[in-house]
Amino acid sequence: MKGMTCAxxxxxxxxxxxxxxxxxxxxxxxxxxxxxxxxxxxxxxVEAILEKIKKLGYKGQVRKEEEPHAGAQEEKAEAKTA
Structure with a gap:
């Protein structure tokens, strides 16, 4: 998901x-x-869902199950530095 800036x-x-x-x-x-x-x-x-996201002004894409998301990468980084 791209383009989100706030709650x-x-x-x-x-x-x-x-x-x-x-x-x-x-x-x-x-x-x-x-x-x-x-x-x-x-x-x-999925196509209809992605189209709705686009109409709302954002960019979405399908993530494969095994791909980590940004939060998972941040959690790993925090765990290494703790």
């Missing part, structure tokens, strides 16, 4: 995603620049 961005994206028919839940995290969206396949799609 209001989080709320705006969450509310926008939750308005999509078929989206069961959407949680956006500014600290990790990520979102977790649960949706019903066949009712909506």
């Amino acid at each position: 209001a961005c989080e709320v705006r994206i969450e509310k926008g995603l939750q308005r999509i028919e078929g989206v069961e839940s959407a949680t956006v995290n500014l600290a990790t620049n990520s979102a977790v969206v649960e949706y019903k396949e066949g009712v909506t799609s």
